[in-house]
Amino acid sequence: MAKQHVTTTINGNPVEYLCESRQTLLEVLRDELHLTGTKEGCGTGDCGACTVNVNGRMMCSCLFLGVEAQGKSITTVEGIANGEKLHVLQRKFVEHAALQCGICTPGMLVASKTLLDRNNNPTEEEVRYWLAGNLCRCTGYNQIIEAVLDAAKEIRGA
Amino acid sequence: MSSDMRYEAPATLEAAVALLAGASGVARVLAGGTDLLIQMRGGRVEPALLVDIKGIGEMRSISAENGGFRLGAAVTAMEMSEHAAFAKAWPGLTEAAMLIGSYQIKGRATVGGNLCNASPAADSVPALIAAGATASILGPNGRREVKAEDIATGPGKNSLAKGEIVASFLLPARPARSGDAYLRFIPRTEMDIAVVGAGINLTLDEKGVCTHARVCVGAVAERALLVQAAADALIGTPVDAAALERMGAAVSAACRPIDDKRGTKAYRIKVSAVMAKRAAAIALNRALDRARGTK
Numbered sequence: 364m365a366k367q368h369v370t371t372t373i374n375g376n377p378v379e380y381l382c383e384s385r386q387t388l389l390e391v392l393r394d395e396l397h398l399t400g401t402k403e404g405c406g407t408g409d410c411g412a413c414t415v416n417v418n419g420r421m422m423c424s425c426l427f428l429g430v431e432a433q434g435k436s437i438t439t440v441e442g443i444a445n446g447e448k449l450h451v452l453q454r455k456f457v458e459h460a461a462l463q464c465g466i467c468t469p470g471m472l473v474a475s476k477t478l479l480d481r482n483n484n485p486t487e488e489e490v491r492y493w494l495a496g497n498l499c500r501c502t503g504y505n506q507i508i509e510a511v512l513d514a515a516k517e518i519r520g521a
Numbered sequence: 522m523s524s525d526m527r528y529e530a531p532a533t534l535e536a537a538v539a540l541l542a543g544a545s546g547v548a549r550v551l552a553g554g555t556d557l558l559i560q561m562r563g564g565r566v567e568p569a570l571l572v573d574i575k576g577i578g579e580m581r582s583i584s585a586e587n588g589g590f591r592l593g594a595a596v597t598a599m600e601m602s603e604h605a606a607f608a609k610a611w612p613g614l615t616e617a618a619m620l621i622g623s624y625q626i627k628g629r630a631t632v633g634g635n636l637c638n639a640s641p642a643a644d645s646v647p648a649l650i651a652a653g654a655t656a657s658i659l660g661p662n663g664r665r666e667v668k669a670e671d672i673a674t675g676p677g678k679n680s681l682a683k684g685e686i687v688a689s690f691l692l693p694a695r696p697a698r699s700g701d702a703y704l705r706f707i708p709r710t711e712m713d714i715a716v717v718g719a720g721i722n723l724t725l726d727e728k729g730v731c732t733h734a735r736v737c738v739g740a741v742a743e744r745a746l747l748v749q750a751a752a753d754a755l756i757g758t759p760v761d762a763a764a765l766e767r768m769g770a771a772v773s774a775a776c777r778p779i780d781d782k783r784g785t786k787a788y789r790i791k792v793s794a795v796m797a798k799r800a801a802a803i804a805l806n807r808a809l810d811r812a813r814g815t816k
Contacts, residue, residue: 384528406562408623411625414625421628422628425558426555426626427558427629428528428554430528431575474624474625495623495711495712496622496626496712497623
């Protein structure tokens with residue numbers, strides 16, 4: 364069967380691509396569009412490394428077909444910084460040493476940004492539950508939680 | 522994976538039914554994809570046709586109907602929890618759906634998908650059955666209404682005929698003194714599959730006596746079990762400790778679980794009573810709180 368033609372928006376830019384109907388959005392992002400910031404961990408929706416934001420909701424891009432992106436607006440980790448200027452979450456992740464190997468980081472950043480876009484004053488418990496689907500085997504999570512709470516504080520201007 | 526899978530995203534239910542009914546090979550409905558895409562990746566199912574039903578308005582909305590709610594089968598857990606009136610009327614069902622996976626999954630996974638995927642451990646299903654939900658199914662021969670408990674028949678198996686789609690659920694009008702609750706047991710706090718789940722829905726009269734109850738337990742049989750004997754143990758009582766003990770005993774007696782890595786038969790049988798009693802206590806408090814609120 365011919366490849367499917369998809370018109371979508373990625374990180375604010377109109378994008379068109381051709382994909383197989385079985386290809387996941389994760390495969391399209393990495394292999395067709397060369398947006399390799401989004402990582403594959405488990406491939407089954409358990410680890411959150413491939414988290415992207417679709418129309419304001421965070422999703423595992425491994426559980427989302429490339430063809431489903433038609434007409435949607437997608438944000439990946441590449442869309443978080445403003446050019447060379449890091450987003451406050453990215454800066455706080457660096458300051459708090461909230462990453463080591465870095466595989467979980469793109470998903471952590473997209474998930475954290477989705478949370479702070481909804482609620483810029485979350486409790487520690489809310490952050491921990493919100494990020495329950497993002498696994499990190501390096502940090503033990505505390506630095507990540509601290510970075511998110513610190514970023515929220517800066518966003519609130521507190 | 523072979524690459525010759527056809528993907529369709531029809532705008533109407535009728536078009537979706539026609540696609541499924543006319544399919545010559547394996548056809549699947551794609552809702553949230555949180556089970557189906559994993560099954561496809563693992564090679565357990567290789568559809569020739571995927572029908573993505575998320576563009577069908579009737580399946581994506583929650584609306585008032587006959588004093589109750591019409592819940593689209595492709596409404597996600599997050600959408601349900603964000604619908605204030607629905608979440609207030611059915612806190613147990615809403616909480617059950619919000620126990621499914623991470624927030625990434627809750628933003629994708631649908632109630633209809635959870636039911637039709639037919640996992641015996643599905644979290645929203647005991648709550649949906651306890652709520653007395655009726656599924657509205659459209660197929661090549663028209664519409665039929667089926668109680669939620671009659672959809673799943675066993676692990677991965679449901680009673681839908683070829684071409685049929687669960688379009689929506691009708692949640693009945695709530696009498697004044699009603700409450701529902703769902704609890705599951707897992708060995709950690711998040712991101713796990715139920716060892717046992719229990720959904721309770723009950724209604725009290727003005728004197729606080731239970732007039733209506735539905736008790737449904739998950740992960741203790743090949744499908745979620747609606748336990749009439751457990752409901753009968755609550756009806757006519759003030760849902761006191763003695764009634765809860767009898768209800769729990771009836772739940773345990775109805776369980777026919779398997780041993781697996783999540784729990785043994787004996788453990789599940791015992792814990793099912795514990796979960797059902799605790800859920801009933803929450804449902805009772807919700808009913809009493811509502812009674813106070815209406816005074």
